[in-house]
Amino acid sequence: MSARDLSVLASVILIVAMLIIPFPSWLLSLLIIVNISLALLVLLTTMNMNEPLQFSIFPSLLLLLTLFRLGLNVSTTRSILSKGEAGDVVETFGTFVVGGNILVGLVVFIILIVIQFIVITKGSERVSEVAARFTLDAMPGKQMSIDADLNAGMISEHDARNRREKVGREADFYGAMDGASKFVKGDAIAGIVIVMINLIFGIIIGMTQQGLPIAEAATRYSLLTVGDGIVSQIPALLISTATGIVVTRAASEGNLGQDIMNQLLAYPAMLYVAAFTIFMLGVATPINDILTIPVAALMGIGAFMLSRSPKETESDMMEMEEEVEQDEMKSPESVVNLLNVDPIEFEFGYGLIPLADTNQGGDLLDRIVMIRRQLAIELGLVIPVVRIRDNIQLQPNEYRLKIKGNEMARGELLLDHYLAMSPGVEDDSIEGIDTIEPSFGLPAKWISEEMKEQAEIFGYTVVDPPSVVSTHITEMIKTNAHELLGRQETKQLIDHLQESYPILVEEVTPNPLTVGEVQKVLAKLLKENVSIRNLPIIFETLADYAKMSSDTDLLAEYVRQSLARQITSQYVQGDASLKVVTMAGKVEKLIADAIQQTEHGNYLSMDPNDSQGILEAVASQVEQLSLMEESPIILCSPAVRMYVRQLTERYFPQVPIISYNELEANVEVQSLGVVNLG
Known part of the structure; x- marks a missing residue:
């Protein structure tokens, strides 16, 4: 233990000793001086802190100082009653205050008691209770504010974590101060009782x-x-005053002395008014002019000096800001900062500012928080912070979504309208502005609020603008989730998994698979809208097959087969049958024969006419299923599944390709068509 730790322990032992062991008078005098010094030090410390959390140990320190003072009271009481003395300090204070008149001394002492107990202690206790209550009530709002700033990209994850910890520490501190103020009150009452004894x-x-x-x-x-x-x-009076300062102190950039001088003297004109009032007080009343005129003169001179300083300070600040801006422009860091690319950016024109402005009822920040949580559950991926900003280069009602600096989507909103999507049969009585629903490309109309109820009666799906843009953002992030999963994000997922499955992670990475190879497997799954939330099963499969092959395409196929139950439930709801389009046997054989095997992996090398024919056949089946209002799903054999995906993903990226091994054995499959060559 260090010397500081031992000194604190020794102080606590000393307090216990004072309650039991009689101390000599000279030692009591020394401890009394130490007590006064500590109280003065605490008061000065509270006056020089910028915020209460800088003196977070104050509640515990208050308890120790109170016990120390009560221990001294017990020791001095024992000495007074047994020996008729309590040391030079006590006798000197008594003689000096009493001044030869016992009654005057008692009156002064009673006044000190009243000041401490009635004024300072009572007020500190009440303020502590209110501060604790309001701090606890404000916690949810502060947490939401932190989440909003984090989603807007205004702060980093590290900053958000620090701010959350600070909110928690503030609640703990004010709760402790509420209890500690009771010590001060009890100490004042004990002082009165001890004096009477x-x-x-x-x-x-x-x-x-x-x-x-x-x-x-x-x-x-x-x-x-x-x-x-x-x-x-x-x-006790000094400690009570310090307690009052702590609980009434608001966070600021300066200490108490600076804040008092800056804020009290912030309006020089008021000093002129006060100086004139004091001057007239001396002139119009019998008060001696010698007392009032100097005070009025000092206040007037101070007001004159203060009225001049802001102008000089403002000009100096402008010059300093210009110099700083020039230095920043010349520094290499200003160029380096421009190289940073945000993972996800959402930009909008000035006409859509109410979407994100909470003062105007906008809830876009809260919606993005929910989107990130929803996608974390659905995809098993921690979506990066979405940076939200306005862009005057866009049209007033236009917005766009960028992923890693590249524009992925663009749309337009009319905030005073609703988006109505037709149920299939349009009604001419529903008037509006024709448009395309941005998420799924469906024909829609922007209708006024007056037409909303009528459109709902005719079966239209009516959504408000915030829901339109939220859905668009969600779908675009889902579609491009594989681009958001890099090696760094993969390492974070692996570290999280290792906390619960350390042996499993050690068997997979860094040997036989590197983080980069694991990332490629996970990205392939995300690209086909397969959730990677069930990482334990994914890593179990990699542990089984990674020693036989390091081909990430093949490993992804093995993982998909291990996730058969998850993939089945993704496309089959309840006891319903799975409606699919199958691949003809000769088409599968044609694809299998076109597979080229190399030492770096396998790839599809097919005659352009054959590939074109297969794509046309797929397009024909997809069109027929769309007319039947069925979602197209292509079912093929496991041997060619990933090659069929390679062939079709450029033209039909949203059409799922699944193999027989990726379906549960009890699933009923209904074939609605066959991909065949004529």
């Missing part, structure tokens, strides 16, 4: 045991009682 029993002991006359006993023990009360109440 010293005075009454001191006189009795002086008369009965020491044989003093009642007048001499009253004089002597009144002197010691007042002295003991003063030396205990002065530190």
Whole structure:
């Protein structure tokens, strides 16, 4: 243990000793001076802190100082009643305050008690209760504000974590201060009781045991009682004042002295008014002019000096800002910062600012928080922070979504309209502005609020603009989730998995698979809209097959087969049958014969006429299923599944390609068509 730790422990042991062991008078005098010094140090510290959390140990320190002061009271009481003395400090304070008049000393002491107990302690206790209550009530709002700033890209994950910790520490601090203020109140009451004991029993002991006359006993023990009360109440008053400062202190960039001077003297004109008032007070009343005129003159001179300084300060600040801007433009860091690319950016024209402005009822930030949570559950991927900003280069009602600096989507919103999507049969009575629903490319109309109810009656799907853009953002992130999963993000997922499955992770990475190879497997799954949330199963499969092959395409196929139950539930709801389009046997054989095997992996090398014919056949089947209002799913054998995907993904990226091994055995499959060559 360090010397500081030992000194704190020794102080606590000393407090216990004072309650039990009689101390000599010289040691009591020394401890009284130490008590006053500590109280003064605490008061000065509270005045120089910028925010209460800079003195977070204050509640515990308050308890220790209170016990120390009460221990001194017990020791001095024991010395006064047993020896008729309590050291030079107590006697000196008593003599100095009393000044030869016992009654005056008692009155002064009572005034100190009233000031501490009624004014400062009572007020500090009430403020502590209110501060604790409001701090706890404000916690949810502060947490939401942190989440909003994080989603807007205004702060990083590290900053958000620090701010959340600070919110928690503030709640703990003010809760502790609420309890600690009770110590101060109890200390004040104990001081009054101890003084009464010293005075009454001191006189009795002086008369009965020491044989003093009642007048001499009253004089002597009144002197010691007042002295003991003063030396205990002065530190108590300082600590109570420090408590009041802590609980009433708001966070700022300066300490209490700076804030008082800056804010109290912020309006020089008010000093002129005060100076004139004091001057007239001396002129119009019998108060001596010698007292009022100098004070008025000082206030007037101060007002004149303060009125000049802001102009000089403002010009100096403007010059400094210009110099700083020029230096920043010349520094290499200003260019390096321009190289940063945000993973996801959402930009909008000035007409869509109400979407993100909470003061105007916008809830886009909250919606993005929910989107990130929803996609984390659906995809098993931690979506990066979405940076939201306005862009004057866009049209007023236009927005666009960028992923890693590249524009992925663009759309237009009419904030005073609703988007109505037809159920299939349009009604001419529904008037609006024709448009295309941005997420799924469906024909739609922007209708006014007056037409909303009528459109819903005719079966139209009506959504508000925030829901339109939220859905668009969600679908685009889903479609491009594989681009958001890099090696760094993969390492974070692996580290999270390792906390629960350390042996499993060690068997897969870094040997036989590197983080980059694991990332390629996960990205292939995400690209085909397969969730990677079930990482334990994915890693179990990689552990089984990675030693036989390092081909990430083949490993992804093995993983898909291990996730058969998940993939089945993704396309089959309940006991319904799975409606698919199958591949003809000769088409599968044609694809299998076109597979070229190399030492770097396998790839499809097919005659252009054959590939064109297969694509046309797929297009024909997809069109027929669309007319039947069925979602197209192509079912093929496991041997050619990934090659069929390679062939079709450029032209039909949203059409799922699944193999027989990726379906549960109890699933009923209904073939609605066959991909065949004519």
